[in-house]
Amino acid sequence: xxxxxxxxxxxxxxxxxxxxxxxxxxxxxxxxxxxxxxxxxxxxxxxxxxxxxxxxxxxxxxxxxxxxxxxxxxxxxxxxxxxxxxxxxxxxxxxxxxxxxxxxxxxxxxxxxxxxxxxxxxxxxxxxxxxxxxxxxxxxxxxxxxxxxxxxxxxxxxxxxxxxxxxxxxxxxxxxxxxx
Amino acid sequence: xxxxxxxxxxxxxxxxxxxxxxxxxxxxxxxxxxxxxxxxxxxxxxxxxxxxxxxxxxxxxxxxxxxxxxxxxxxxxxxxxxxxxxxxxxxxxxxxxxxxxxxxxxxxxxxxxxxxxxxxxxxxxxxxxxxxxxxxxxxxxxxxxxxxxxxxxxxxxxxxxxxxxxxxxxxxxxxxxxxxxxxxxxxxxxxxxxxxxxxxx
Numbered sequence: 001x002x003x004x005x006x007x008x009x010x011x012x013x014x015x016x017x018x019x020x021x022x023x024x025x026x027x028x029x030x031x032x033x034x035x036x037x038x039x040x041x042x043x044x045x046x047x048x049x050x051x052x053x054x055x056x057x058x059x060x061x062x063x064x065x066x067x068x069x070x071x072x073x074x075x076x077x078x079x080x081x082x083x084x085x086x087x088x089x090x091x092x093x094x095x096x097x098x099x100x101x102x103x104x105x106x107x108x109x110x111x112x113x114x115x116x117x118x119x120x121x122x123x124x125x126x127x128x129x130x131x132x133x134x135x136x137x138x139x140x141x142x143x144x145x146x147x148x149x150x151x152x153x154x155x156x157x158x159x160x161x162x163x164x165x166x167x168x169x170x171x172x173x174x175x176x177x178x179x180x
Numbered sequence: 181x182x183x184x185x186x187x188x189x190x191x192x193x194x195x196x197x198x199x200x201x202x203x204x205x206x207x208x209x210x211x212x213x214x215x216x217x218x219x220x221x222x223x224x225x226x227x228x229x230x231x232x233x234x235x236x237x238x239x240x241x242x243x244x245x246x247x248x249x250x251x252x253x254x255x256x257x258x259x260x261x262x263x264x265x266x267x268x269x270x271x272x273x274x275x276x277x278x279x280x281x282x283x284x285x286x287x288x289x290x291x292x293x294x295x296x297x298x299x300x301x302x303x304x305x306x307x308x309x310x311x312x313x314x315x316x317x318x319x320x321x322x323x324x325x326x327x328x329x330x331x332x333x334x335x336x337x338x339x340x341x342x343x344x345x346x347x348x349x350x351x352x353x354x355x356x357x358x359x360x361x362x363x364x365x366x367x368x369x370x371x372x373x374x375x376x377x378x379x380x381x
Contacts, residue, residue: 018253033244046236051251055251141228165186168221168224
């Protein structure tokens, strides 16, 4: 969505225009859902958290000043919603990872190895401590800079970098790439 | 085997995302050719980034915006119906002033005939009150006493400050937390603080 259009929609939504907010939801829902899914690996939780995050965002629009992108601000709310969800509900579920890979016909040996490694990595991401997982997902999947990662996580840039590096180091160990 | 070039490793996700061009990208590429540590990290990141999120059930994204709007409307309705506070929302100061005046007038009228009313202050022995109406959080009043409803406060004879009332009013009207007066940093801190409050089962 173009920045100008998004700004206009945000402005209207702030004044209570539900249609404008609905357009914002439509524009960001897939990205937000995918982000949350990568954190929890569970559709039901990802769907619930995504919905809750949008509702929270609507009631929080008053404090969105437009200093950052709407998506960055939304991700921050979503991450907070995710943290609350994990803590309050205690239901971090781990679904089988068999269904995570793309359904392409992968027949060559190297592709099978890659598939196995992707699966291992996906499992390993879920075993990372919360902050490390958040930093890795935001940096690698969502392609945020460390400044943005820190902003979303609500920590210093140094802490975001440290979480990221610790997380990546553990992931490398998973596929045998950083053994001592 | 390790590599101390954090300037390189920190940029690998950007290289992977195709955000780096020209000389910067070339330099990283050259480093990856001679450094197996960073090359392995780049490979791990590539594999990780290639992992796709499975598509949710058909119609999920078509239905989500409508669900969100429905939730928003429900929250607004529940808040207003439950607490009947639209007048306070519009002008709580006037309401508070009017209530104070009415209470003072009543007191003057009743004082000669009745004993003074004792207001019991909360103490640590009183357990926190659970969240009402499915709201996600309790309210921490200025007196460090948790309440979840104005009526709870009245029943327990807790004295509320003007700030307490404003916070409670906002929370009820906007579905849990008075986000409206908070910037993003304050919001995170506030939510973390609320998260740390033990909930009564």
